[in-house]
Amino acid sequence: MTQHSGLSEQGAEALYAAPRIAHRQRPWLLLMTAIVLAFELSMLWLARDPQVDDHYRRYFIDHATTCYRPIGEVPVIEMGNTYAVRKGEVLGNCGVLWAGFYSPKEDQAVSARLAEVTLRLKVAPGLHQPVVVGMDLSRYPDNAEPLPVQVVVNGTLLTHWPVGGSKERFEVDIPERLIASDGSISMTLKGPPPIAPRDVGLNANKFPIGLRLDVIALHSSPRTTTQKAGE
């Protein structure tokens, strides 16, 4: 028994036997420990700064998007229809949502994990008319004050939406010239920086959440309707 055997039920030597390390072995063992430890620390140092491209960083490290790269067709959105944006739904694939949106589960809203996110939408090719895109948007957390979100379509700033915590419908009129000949529309939303639930004391989730997108709906522009009525 060692002098401290009274502190435990069975003392160190009784449990683990007396050290069998010879005095001259000791420095070598310590040296080996130091060398292995130095290697491990250097690997940890390298791990801090991965040498990877932006796609990799966004998907694997920042968890800023559900998709590593755009995969899946961008479906044609029918006028007058309303589409839930969820994983597993028509507009929930990596063709539509890959740049900055995160859609974790089929029963959860799609949310942006970056301040700037892009949606790829598509209307019927050869539509030749302006369209109105409506979105049910809110900002995290539920009690967030409304702050302006820029709506940019194909590089042109169209409007600002004051998006707050409560789910609200916002609409933007997209002129015909900003719709590509194949009907595709690239729509970027630039909002305030996302917030991590951990930072507002809600839970331990460290990944930031920005805009939440529930629904997308398309309809004809009133101008077009009026114009057609006039004709």
Added chain:
Amino acid sequence: MNDTVAAAGRTVFTGSLRRFATQTPTPQEALSRAKAARIPWLHILLALVVTRGVWLAIAVYGDQSYLHAMAQFDGSWFKGIMTRGYDIQAQGLSDGDAGNWAFFPLYPALLWLVTLGGQLNPDLTGVLLSNALLVVALGLGCRYLAITRPGASMQLFVWLTASMPYSFYFSAVYSETLFWLLCFASLIDWRCQRTGRVMLWTLLLSLTRATGVFWVIAMGIELLVRLRLFAFVELWRRPDWLLIGVMGPLGLFLFMAVLYYQTGDALAFSHVQISWGREMGNPFVNLIEGLSYWLTAPETLRPAWQASMALVGIGLMAWLGVQRRWLEMGLAGFTLFVPLATGLDAIPRYMIGMPVFVLALHDLLSRVPRSLAWMLVALGAIFNLWLVENWYDAAFWLV
């Protein structure tokens, strides 16, 4: 008055728990028990032949390919690593967002070796390899039983392991059996204080699966609980323990070096988990969420079942703690809670992949009448046949 009653209650409670406490043998005693142990090799071979024979018969009867089924899912990833090494870019799964970086290198390296560099059929060789590793692991397991649980039934342990629910993983081209073997080897040598060997086994453990890293941490927990603060003094007296502390996780760090060279990201093995929907969170929240499915949506069986299995795991872990098997409890705790923090998927597989859970189950079975224990093992084996059938049908919830 109330304090006195409460204190008396506590004493009764701790007293009743104390009767389950086990004594840790001294290294000399452990060594002599290990040498004197009579391993039931015949039972081991018989258990494997019988169980695998029944599984094979089910495959033949259902017109399924046994070998194909045993090499599916993670088996395909291991075979991929064996033939073309680690990916430079993510490309797997349907969304092209998964790399093979989540799979540790020792098992595929062994597979490469036994298939003579990929010349032999990897499915057949892989199944044979896993079963051969299981034979050795069971032999070591019986030796470990003899050291830590003298008088415990080795036959019960062997048949339990060979036939219990989810035991088909031990026949698959998966790294479970290799992990079992290395885990038992390191546990035996730790009890016998053959520290040089412990260094080697734990290094290989962390080259086999990420959970192998936890061995060293669990060892630290045992030292702290047994020796309290004097553990630090002992560490200074025994530089071989210090060396185990850094050699244990070395396998992981070597793998990180390979990944850094291949992908530029040393933590790719962890980051790639997002492709399987795994993201670090709160294990208790995940557990409660999963259990709540029994009430809110019992038809969504998968999360509810996985969470219930995690609950069983927590019970087994606590049972190891009650018996004061601190190292085993630490291993069980880390193996359960770290994956649980990332989600409920594959929890039963994590549990069966760590032998201490089976040891805890065996400890429980050892306390019931012998006939009841064997009956429970038989019931488990029958339930496993249903799981095997689902496995043949490539049921994704079994991955």
